[in-house]
Amino acid sequence: MERLKYPDFFKLDDLLTEEQIMVRDAMRNFVAAKIKPYIERWAQNSEFPVHLVREMGQAGAFGPMLPQAYGGSDIDAIAYGLLMQELEAGDSGMRSMASVQGSLVMFPIHAFGSQHQKSTYLPKLASGEMLGCFGLTEPDFGSNPSGMRSRVKDMGNYYLLNGAKMWITNAPVADIAVVWAKDENGRIKGLIVERGMEGFTSPETKNKWSLRASCTGELVFDNVKVPKENVLPGKDGLSAPLACLDKARYGIAWGAIGAAIDCYQSAVRYAGERIQFDKPIASFQLIQKKLAEMLTEITKAQLLCYRLGQLVNEGKASTVHISMAKRNNVEMALNIAREARQIHGAMGITGDFPVMRHMMNLESVITYEGTHDIHLLILGQEITGIPAFK
Amino acid sequence: MKILICISHVPDTTSRIKFTADGKQLDKQGLQFIIGPYDDYALARAVELKEAHGGTVTVLNVGTAETEPTIRKALAIGADNAIRIDAEPTDSWFVARQIAEVAKDQGYDLILMGRESIDFNGGVVHGMVAEMLGLQAFSPVMMLDVVDGKVKMAREIEGGKEYLEATMPLVAGCQEPIAEWKIPNMRGIMTARTKPLEVRAASDETKLTTHVHFELPPPKGAVVMIDPSNPEELIQKLVEEAKVL
Numbered sequence: 001m002e003r004l005k006y007p008d009f010f011k012l013d014d015l016l017t018e019e020q021i022m023v024r025d026a027m028r029n030f031v032a033a034k035i036k037p038y039i040e041r042w043a044q045n046s047e048f049p050v051h052l053v054r055e056m057g058q059a060g061a062f063g064p065m066l067p068q069a070y071g072g073s074d075i076d077a078i079a080y081g082l083l084m085q086e087l088e089a090g091d092s093g094m095r096s097m098a099s100v101q102g103s104l105v106m107f108p109i110h111a112f113g114s115q116h117q118k119s120t121y122l123p124k125l126a127s128g129e130m131l132g133c134f135g136l137t138e139p140d141f142g143s144n145p146s147g148m149r150s151r152v153k154d155m156g157n158y159y160l161l162n163g164a165k166m167w168i169t170n171a172p173v174a175d176i177a178v179v180w181a182k183d184e185n186g187r188i189k190g191l192i193v194e195r196g197m198e199g200f201t202s203p204e205t206k207n208k209w210s211l212r213a214s215c216t217g218e219l220v221f222d223n224v225k226v227p228k229e230n231v232l233p234g235k236d237g238l239s240a241p242l243a244c245l246d247k248a249r250y251g252i253a254w255g256a257i258g259a260a261i262d263c264y265q266s267a268v269r270y271a272g273e274r275i276q277f278d279k280p281i282a283s284f285q286l287i288q289k290k291l292a293e294m295l296t297e298i299t300k301a302q303l304l305c306y307r308l309g310q311l312v313n314e315g316k317a318s319t320v321h322i323s324m325a326k327r328n329n330v331e332m333a334l335n336i337a338r339e340a341r342q343i344h345g346a347m348g349i350t351g352d353f354p355v356m357r358h359m360m361n362l363e364s365v366i367t368y369e370g371t372h373d374i375h376l377l378i379l380g381q382e383i384t385g386i387p388a389f390k
Numbered sequence: 391m392k393i394l395i396c397i398s399h400v401p402d403t404t405s406r407i408k409f410t411a412d413g414k415q416l417d418k419q420g421l422q423f424i425i426g427p428y429d430d431y432a433l434a435r436a437v438e439l440k441e442a443h444g445g446t447v448t449v450l451n452v453g454t455a456e457t458e459p460t461i462r463k464a465l466a467i468g469a470d471n472a473i474r475i476d477a478e479p480t481d482s483w484f485v486a487r488q489i490a491e492v493a494k495d496q497g498y499d500l501i502l503m504g505r506e507s508i509d510f511n512g513g514v515v516h517g518m519v520a521e522m523l524g525l526q527a528f529s530p531v532m533m534l535d536v537v538d539g540k541v542k543m544a545r546e547i548e549g550g551k552e553y554l555e556a557t558m559p560l561v562a563g564c565q566e567p568i569a570e571w572k573i574p575n576m577r578g579i580m581t582a583r584t585k586p587l588e589v590r591a592a593s594d595e596t597k598l599t600t601h602v603h604f605e606l607p608p609p610k611g612a613v614v615m616i617d618p619s620n621p622e623e624l625i626q627k628l629v630e631e632a633k634v635l
Contacts, residue, residue, distance in 0.1 A: 018459050018462065019579055019580060019582075019583070021459075022459075022462075022463060022466060022574065022579045022582075023576060023579055026466075026573050026574050026575070026576075026579060029573045030573050033573070058575060059573065059575050059576070060575040060576025060577055060578075060579075061576070064576040068577065068580075073575075073576035073577045073579070073580045074580050075576055075579075075580060083576070
């Protein structure tokens, strides 16, 4: 009787707290009301639903693990993961918007920012009054961020910022950017660059076949004068942005399950309704094999994430745990999207079903936030003690 | 403004309903429970009225301990505090007695609930509560606003709408589109547990109704397609198989 039910094959719901279930159900209802009815149109038209920034802020989807004093909600890591799962069941691009805002903008300001920076930016970012973006990747430095060319120069009263960032989610519409650049000593520093600062532009990246409802762009800094109070004082060096990526990748590991579940459910429903050779295609063994493998992989991913969430809550999770979960779950979701696309036959390529949109979105998700291969190298280093990317 | 909002704890509307083997009770195994959908509209309106006019919203449920997650969802949506009367809510008169006992002398301006619960669908509790408290009752109320201390309402009646004005306090059974259902936000969810939820014993155990037996409607028969050019076959089937002619 698993047909059409939200997959919880190993009864993980029994392990969830009342708050975790309520967070998940609230976000599921939010996605059902505010995203699912419109997402195919937004994706087809490559339209970023800017109104959702406020609505997601009001729903509490931005930085919900931060303290209430800064606009967060103090939810735990498992509740946060479930929230990301539900958002990505809507669309990976919508989850990306929330991941960037929460993990890559609010987290570094909260962890490394001054008191003034925290109280200035965090409540507005939490409510959706402000949207942020995160500038680390450069045109020539993706998997190798330490080679970045963006530079800040101490000019006495301010820092002079020059450089360019690429593949930046939220960039064209963001009010602020948390930007990483090297100082004269080659040390990576984090800066908060505000929209309107002279010399700062953010051209949009057009013609994407993926994350089409999400807004992507470049950040270009041409002699931008950044006030010294906009530098994140709490931490510098590459470990600062990498700590942000751990947070975001954790959310992606959960989010991918949502995309996989949405494809799986659509495939189960379609297989039950589509008649070939006088019976539903769900009655054929090859279709059942696909569905059984999908449920198995979703269940394994759920168990992996639940345990990872416990480790995060206990402060025991490290980059390698998060790498394994992100890598495994995104690949799982992409494979399920492709198999679900096949079950839908020709209908699977249309916007009448969510699977091809998820599939195309996941082609980005498997590359961003540490490529599929780089995560192998992180795990390889953990196993052998030898870094293969240096 | 002081608002009492009475909620029922009912199976999700998509549930497949079963009864226990003796047919005397609902089989709760595997069922998801929600705030009664009509009560949820009333709750949403109560929270909006509080936001507009200030005051407090108290949520009341007659139910056993298993209803507390449903009550906390109402707190997450925006109610300030909650009272649970620790008893099975199977009899309308009994439930109405409990609500009246809680509301008595407490100065509630509005006592709101759904037009009916969606489990037993009695639809009489609001009227009974009003009678017990000597107040006016209105149902089904599809619009409710408070303007200059007066309550302006629209009520659905046969073939149209009735617009009313009344003084507080009053009791209303609500339905859509009085407000849109509210989805709790993360902050509301995390603060729900810190809000007071008082458990009281039932004040009067008398029940006037006993459920003798439940049964499910017969399963729907298969649809038989008949060629429109062959009405004789239709007549024959209606006479011989359906036996309705």
